[in-house]
Amino acid sequence: MPSTLASRAVAGNATSRRWSTPRWLWSATGLAVALTLVFWLAATSVLSRGQADVRGAKDRAAPAFVSARTAQAALADADRAAWQSARSGTIRLTGPGRQFRDDLTAAGDGLARLAQSDLGGAAGRDRIREVNAQVVAYQGLVEQSDAAYREGVPALGLAYLTYASDLLHDPADGPLARLGKIAERDRAAVEDLGASFWTGTGAVVTTGGLAAVLLTHLGYVQVSMARRFRRVLNLPLLAASALLLGLALWTATALGDVEHHFDAAAGGTLHGSDRTLLGQIGAADSAARSLARNGPDSGYRLNLTAANGSRASLDSALAKAAETGALPVGLPLLSLTAAALIVGGGLLRLREFPA
Amino acid sequence: MSTRPLRALASLLLLCVLTVSACGSGERExxxxxxxxxxxxxxxxxxxxxxxxxxxxxxxxxxxxxxxxxxxxxxxxxxxxxxxxxxxxxxxxxxxxxxxxxxxxxxxxxxxxxxxxxxxxxxxxxxxxxxxxxxxVKSLIWFPRTLAPGVRDRLGKARSWDELAAAASGLGRPWCLGFADKSASGWPGTDWIEDILLHRAGGEVYDAWVSGTLPWTSPQVRAAWQTFGSVVAAGSGDSLVTGYAAASARMFEPRPGCALAHGGAFITTLGSGPGARDADFVPFPKGGDIExxxxxxxxxxxxxxxxxxxxxxxxxxxxxxxxxxxxxxxxxxxxxxxxxxxxxxxxxxxxxxxADATSVHFDASDTFPPVLAEAFDHAVLEYVAAPSRLEEILAALDRVQKASPPGS
The missing domain is CATH 3.40.190.10 (Periplasmic binding protein-like II)
Structure with a gap:
């Protein structure tokens, strides 16, 4: 037993020799600076990767989704409008009508926007080309129908309108089905981005955890210094701690806001937009089917205002998620200031030792 | 100064170059x-x-x-x-x-x-x-295997279109007709007219028509259209808006709406059309020429x-x-x-x-310039809807043919 105590005392002396106060000061200050830099890098990574995801949704996936659904709704309504013109007899006088043309213009705009923001790469471009080609073919068939009605061959006019409608509604590879698939893919892309680690609670907790480790270390250094130097506070270190605490709270709040707004956009707002547009597509399809069977006109008309409203609310929710204020500038600035204060606090005590 | 490090470096570089070359030459086009x-x-x-x-x-x-x-x-x-x-x-x-x-x-x-x-x-x-x-392979007349043996026998023995039409006439509305196929609607009718012309007027006339030297308004081509018109008149009235496969499938319904379908071998691969196990065929009479x-x-x-x-x-x-x-x-x-x-x-x-065909001819509408092929499809539909317009239709096709020579 005595020999064990003696060996422990020798080891203790060796440790205190290894960890002289200046060396401890250098090490504690260095570790605090390193942790500050790690916090800065981690928070910056979370912020930039999260914002990249938000931008991906805001600039590509969400516009692509809305464009595909809008084009789908406009085409469905074009078919309804063409049938209505045929059944009411106005096709003989004015062709498929103004609503038909307006719908095709809206569909063309939607397809053009979709081509700009599509996520499908080369294969996606081919799919959009195919849809464009089918829309042209559809329009050609409706024009043939128009010509047949004007020439006084209504049976042929009716047949061409049926071919056009069948082309549009082909469940396997008609333009409506293809646009539906594209919209579902893009909606899933928004949801995936919304569920990414960088915009989720995990990223906020990780960043907050690093901040907690850093602040705990600074607290430990402050207390240890107070013991070793018999002074109550190291003011630069205290200032660095306050600065980092504020920065951590700012960062956590900003990342939490991103998470909240992105969740809202990728969840409720996105699904609400989808419901609105799918409702319009369903109503147009149903009205077209009724007219094709020579049934009554349901009176449905495409409500582009509602469609645009859906797009606006989605844009707005994603714009809020993209809003991080001055944090991208504040994060490096305050982190470096805190690191400088930590170094200053350490040097202040080191100066008390002879060189 | 020792040259060993330089040699080692040179060897390493050579190895890298050889490795890259080897990988490059292995790249598949x-x-x-x-x-x-x-x-x-x-x-x-x-x-x-x-x-x-x-x-x-x-x-x-x-x-x-x-x-x-x-x-x-x-x-x-x-x-x-x-x-x-x-x-x-x-x-x-x-x-x-x-x-x-x-x-x-x-x-x-x-x-x-x-x-x-x-x-x-x-x-x-x-x-x-x-x-x-x-x-x-086209130029085939399909029927269900359940068709009465006597009718099948007459169909098999028919050596001309007239004999085939006579054999079919006892079947009520014999022909399963469907011309709808979205933007390609009309093609089943073009196949009908081509086969009628090929088998009634002969291969030389058919080839002259395909090459554009025989006008659409010629008596042979007009007769083919009129024969096709008699087939349409004997079919159901909804052929314009009925799909080709759906029309062919009617011959297999419990109460068949028709008994005979004109078409190629692909008819057996259509989802709702006659399956290979249920259908049988005879060549379009008279044999010899095939499309x-x-x-x-x-x-x-x-x-x-x-x-x-x-x-x-x-x-x-x-x-x-x-x-x-x-x-x-x-x-x-x-x-x-x-x-x-x-x-x-x-x-x-x-x-x-x-293999038995004495003369094989490529589908005319697939050989025509695309503009003429499209006009042919439309012409079939227009004729089915308004048979009285045949002369106008044929004259219009002649105009399209003159405006779109082969290769255009």
């Missing part, structure tokens, strides 16, 4: 093919391509889409054509060859049944611009791998493998592939009909 085959047809073609890749070391990237024609036009417009494309009509092959878009394929490939179908005029004269990769359709491979960007692919696809074992794939619906024009090579009795009989 990849070619792109665009085609209209999707689903089962695509799977069959990709099996054939997989063997090609294994045997040659080239890679093939096939894209199948039902709108291959539109996508090809768009790719050409963008200046990024695929290396090769499967074209659904000879008319498209002619048009692309005449415009200089297609590269000629290697000469000396074996000519199959039907002769040298793909040698067409290009900027440097007539040269082979493609190969028929998959043929479909075929086919998909043609054209080369837009010729490289070593496209030459290898063209040569590979024309090989007899490859053709044999393709036709033996269940559900491929493919027939080979190669004389080296005998009817016995086909996988089921019905296919073997169809192949035998092709």
């Amino acid at each position: 990849t070619i792109t093919i665009l085609g209209p085959w999707v689903g089962k047809e695509q799977a069959t073609f990709e099996k054939v391509l997989a063997d090609f890749e294994k045997q040659t070391g080239f890679n093939v990237d096939y894209t199948g889409t039902r709108d291959a024609r539109a996508v090809l036009a768009s790719n050409l417009h963008d200046g990024h054509p695929p290396n090769a494309a499967v074209l659904s009509t000879l008319g498209d092959l002619r048009a692309y060859a005449a415009s200089g878009r297609l590269s000629p394929v290697a000469a000396g490939l074996p000519a199959g049944r039907g002769g040298d179908l793909t040698t067409v005029p290009g900027p440097d004269g007539a040269r082979p611009y493609g190969i028929v990769v998959k043929a479909s 075929i359709g086919g998909d043609v491979l054209g080369v837009f960007d010729r490289v070593e791998a496209t030459d290898a692919l063209v040569a590979y696809l024309t090989k007899e074992p490859v053709q044999r493998k393709w036709i033996q794939e269940q559900g491929s619906g493919a027939f080979s024009l190669s004389r080296a592939v005998p009817p016995a090579a086909y996988p089921d009795p019905l296919s073997r009989r169809i192949a035998q009909t092709l």
Whole structure:
């Protein structure tokens, strides 16, 4: 037993020799600076990767989704409008009508926007080309129908309108089905981005955890210094701690806001937009089917205002998620200031030792 | 100063260079093919391509889409054509060859049944611009196996259209007619008119009509249209808005709405059409002449791998493998592939009909310039809707033909 105590005392002396106060000061200050830099890098990574995801949704996936659904709704309504013109007899006088043309213009705009923001790469471009080609073919068939009605061959006019409608509604590879698939893919892309680690609670907790480790270390250094130097506070270190605490709270709040707004956009707002547009597509399809069977006109008309409203609310929710204020500038600035204060606090005590 | 570190560095660099060269030389050339085959047809073609890749070391990237024609036009417009494309009509092959878009394929490939179908005029004269990769036998009259034996016997013995019409006349509304096929509506009617003209007026008249030397308003062509009109008059009244497959399926309903369907061998592959087990056929009377359709491979960007692919696809074992794939619906024009090579009795009989033909003619509407082919489709629909307008329709087709010479 005595020999064990003696060996422990020798080891203790060796440790205190290894960890002289200046060396401890250098090490504690260095570790605090390193942790500050790690916090800065981690928070910056979370912020930039999260914002990249938000931008991906805001600039590509969400516009692509809305464009595909809008084009789908406009085409469905074009078919309804063409049938209505045929059944009411106005096709003989004015062709498929103004609503038909307006719908095709809206569909063309939607397809053009979709081509700009599509996520499908080369294969996606081919799919959009195919849809464009089918829309042209559809329009050609409706024009043939128009010509047949004007020439006084209504049976042929009716047949061409049926071919056009069948082309549009082909469940396997008609333009409506293809646009539906594209919209579902893009909606899933928004949801995936919304569920990414960088915009989720995990990223906020990780960043907050690093901040907690850093602040705990600074607290430990402050207390240890107070013991070793018999002074109550190291003011630069205290200032660095306050600065980092504020920065951590700012960062956590900003990342939490991103998470909240992105969740809202990728969840409720996105699904609400989808419901609105799918409702319009369903109503147009149903009205077209009724007219094709020579049934009554349901009176449905495409409500582009509602469609645009859906797009606006989605844009707005994603714009809020993209809003991080001055944090991208504040994060490096305050982190470096805190690191400088930590170094200053350490040097202040080191100066008390002879060189 | 020691030279050992320099030597070591030089050896290392040499090793790196050799490694990179070795890797580079192992890189396989990849070619792109665009085609209209999707689903089962695509799977069959990709099996054939997989063997090609294994045997040659080239890679093939096939894209199948039902709108291959539109996508090809768009790719050409963008200046990024695929290396090769499967074209659904000879008319498209002619048009692309005449415009200089297609590269000629290697000469000396074996000519199959039907002769040298793909040698067409290009900027440097007539040269082979493609190969028929998959043929479909047309000129067939289909009926359910449950049809009364007496009727079947009369159909089988019919040696002329009039005899066939007489045999069919006892069947109420005999013909299953459906001309709807979205943007391609009308083609089943063009097949009818082509077969009637081919088998009533003969191969020479048919070829003269296809080449544009026999006008649409000629008595022979007019008579073919009128005969087709009698078929339509004896069919159900909804043929304009009924799909081809749906119309053919009516012969198998518990209370059949019709008994006979005119069509190619592909009728057995249609989802809702007659299945191979339920249907039987007789050749369009009188036999001897037969009409075929086919998909043609054209080369837009010729490289070593496209030459290898063209040569590979024309090989007899490859053709044999393709036709033996269940559900491929493919027939080979190669004389080296005998009817016995086909996988089921019905296919073997169809192949035998092709082998027995004295004269094989390519589908006229697939040979016409695209504008005329489209006008022909429309003309059929217009005639079905308003038979009294026949003279106007034929005169309009003559005008379209003059405005769109072969290759346009």
